[in-house]
Amino acid sequence: MSAPDIAALQPIQAARPWQRDLIGVAVILAAAIAGYFLFPDNLALLTRIIAIMLLVLSLDLVTGYCGVATLGHAALFGAGAYAAGIAAVTFGITEPLSMVAIGAIAGAVAGLVSGVVILRGHGLAQLVLSIAVIHLFHEAANKASTYTGGSDGLSGIAPDPVFGLFEFDLWGRTAYGFGIVLLVLVFVLLRILVRSPFGMLCRGIRQDPVRISAMGASVKASLIKMYVISGAVAGIGGALNAVSTQVVGLDSLSFTNSAEALVMLVLGGAGSLYGAFVGTIVFMWFEHVVSAANPFHWLTIVGALLIAVVLFAPKGLYGTAVTLSQRLTRSGP
Amino acid sequence: MSAVFAVERLKKSFGGLEVTRDVSLSMAKGDRIALIGPNGAGKTTFVNLVTGHLQPNSGRVLMGGEDISRFNPMRRVRAGLVRSFQVTRLFSEMTPEEHIGLAILQREGRSGRMAGSFRAMPQVMREMRNILETLNLSALATVPVGEIAYGQQRLLEIALALALRPKVLLLDEPAAGVPHSDTFLIENALAQLPDDLAVLMIEHDMDLVFRFAKRVIVLAAGEIIFDGSPQAVTEDPRVREAYLGSYVHASSAA
Ligand SMILES: Nc1ncnc2c1ncn2[C@@H]1O[C@H](COP(=O)(O)OP(=O)(O)OP(=O)(O)O)[C@@H](O)[C@H]1O
Ligand SMILES: [Mg+2]
Secondary structure (H helix, E strand, C coil): CCHHHHHHHHHHHHHHHHHHHHHHHHHHHHHHHHHHHHCHHHHHHHHHHHHHHHHHHHHHHHHHHCCCCCCCCHHHHHHHHHHHHHHHHCCCCCCHHHHHHHHHHHHHHHHHHHHHHHCCCCCHHHHHHHHHHHHHHHHHHHHCHHHHCHHHCECCCCCCCECCCECCCCCCHHHHHHHHHHHHHHHHHHHHHHHCHHHHHHHHHHHCHHHHHHCCCCHHHHHHHHHHHHHHHHHHHHHHHHHHHCCECHHHHCHHHHHHHHHHHHHHCCCCHHHHHHHHHHHHHHHHHHHHHCCCCHHHHHHHHHHHHHHHCCCHHHHHHHHHHHHHHHHCC | CCEEEEEEEEEEEECCEEEEEEEEEEEECCCEEEEECCCCCCHHHHHHHHHCCCCCCEEEEEECCEECCCCCHHHHHHCCEEECCCCCCCCCCCCHHHHHHHHHHHHCCCCCCCCCCHHHCHHHHHHHHHHHHHCCCHHHCCCCHHHCCHHHHHHHHHHHHHHCCCCEEEEECCCCCCCHHHHHHHHHHHHCCCCCCEEEEECCCHHHHHHHCCEEEEEECCEEEEEECHHHHCCCHHHHHHHCCHHHHHHHHC
C-alpha cells in the first residue's frame, strides 16, 4: 500500500467502529426476532444458547484477548448460577435483576480466585491449573449440598416477574426476552471495553507480555482485572440460566462445560466478540439437530467439524469470513 | 557530577558461568555511550540485569541516586529507565499508531481506562503524530506491524521508547538485522534523540559506534576492559586482543 492510499483510508476507519457496533446490535436483535418466530417451541433452547454465549464471550475476554489458556472457565459460570439460585432458594431474593446482579458478583469473585491461581502458571502448567480449579469448584459445590442440593441439583428457584410485570411463562417467552436484553447490554459494554485503552493493553499482553512490562505496565494486574470482568460476564450467563431453567445442576460447574465453551470459541474464532456468537450458535444448534438425528455419532461429527476448522480455518468461522471478505474488497476496485 | 544512572559492582552467573563480573558504571544527562564487546560478552545480560528482567547475584542499580535494585521491571520503567530489545518485540497485529498511543497512555497512567479511545484524545493524537513524524513513520501509521519492513520496525522500537519519555535509554543493537544500506535510517533516528536523554547503545557496527558515541565501554567475558574515548579505544591493546583485531580491520576498511 502506498502512503496516499492509507491517508485516504483514515477517515473511514475512524468512523467505522461505532457503525459496526450498531450493525452488531441490529444483527443480534434481528436474529433474536427471527429465532422467536421461526422456533417458537424451542425458546428454552435459544435461551440456553444465550446463557452459554455469555460464557463463551467471557472466555473470549481472557483467552481471545489476553491469551490465557484455560479449561476451567465454567467455574465462573457455575458460580453465578449457584449464587443466583441460592439467593432465591435460601435467602428469598427472587427479584430477577437482583439475582442477575448477585450472579455477576459471584462470577467476578470466582474470576478473581481462579485468575489468581491460573495466572501463577504459564502454558501447559496454566492449563493444568485451570483443570484443577474447575474440579475443585465442582467438588466444593458437590460437598456443600445443604445449599447447592449436591448431585441432585438445586431446584425450586421461582423468580418474580421482571419489573413486577412480565411473569416467567411456561413457553419461556419472558426468559428469552430477558436473555436477549442482557446479551445486548453485555455486548455493548464489552465492545466499549475491548476498544478502550485497557482493551488495547490486553491485546498487547497476548502478543508480547515482555514488551508490555518493558513499557511499564503490569501484566499480572491487568490480567487479573480482566479475569474479574470476565467472571462478571460468565456469572450473568450462569444467573440467566438459573432464572430461566429454575434449576442449577453440577454440570454447570463441569469440566465438560468448560471444554465445550473453549471448543465453541475456537470454532467461531477467538479474539472477536462476534466469533463467540457464531461459535456458540453453530455448536449448540449442531448439537441439538445432530444429536436428535444420531445420538451416538454427534460427538464424532463435532470432532470432524472441529478438525476441519482448526486445519483449514484456524481463525475460526467468523475470523475466516472476515479475512475472505477483506480479500474480496481489497482485490476489488 | 550528577549521575542520572549508576550501576555498582553488578555480578551474575548462570550455573558456574560468570557472565557479569563486578561491573560498575555511571551515566550523566546527555551521555552518548556505546557498549561494545564480542558475541557472548554479556552485553544483553547486563541490560537484563539493569532493567530487572534478570536478578543479579549482587550489586546495585541506581537512578538519580535512588537505589532501584528492588524495583520490579515495571517500576524501573516508571522511574525513567527504558530499554529496547536486540530482536524487535512489537505487537504484530497492532499498528504503529496503536503502539505509540498505548505507550503515551501508559506513561500518563491512563492505560487502564476501560472506556474511550486514544483516538478521541487530541493531545495524545498530537504527540503520537509528532513522534511518528520525527521517525519518518507517518506513512505507516495504520499498517499492522507484522506487515511492515524490519528496518521500520526497528525505528518503531525507538519511537516506542521515546513515547515513554525516559531519562535513561538502553538500546540493545538497534541496527541488528537491518540491511547495511538502511542503517542510515537508524542513525538518523539516533541523531534525533533528545539532548538531555542519557543513552547507552550496544552495537556491533563500528561505523555507527564511532559516529554516535562520545564514550565507549568495552565488555569482554563479563568484565569492563575499557572505558574511554572512541579515539583511544582502537589503540588499546586489551581491546585489540579481545576482538582478535576483527573490528579494527572493519573500521580501518571503512
Ligand atoms: N538465561 C541464561 N541462562 C544461561 N546462560 C545465559 C542466559 N542468558 C545468557 N547466557 C549466556 O551468557 C553469555 C552472555 O550472553 P549475552 O546474551 O549477554 O551476550 P551478548 O554480549 O549480548 O552477545 P551478542 O553480541 O551475541 O548479543 C552467553 O554465553 C550466553 O550463553
Ligand atoms: Mg546481545
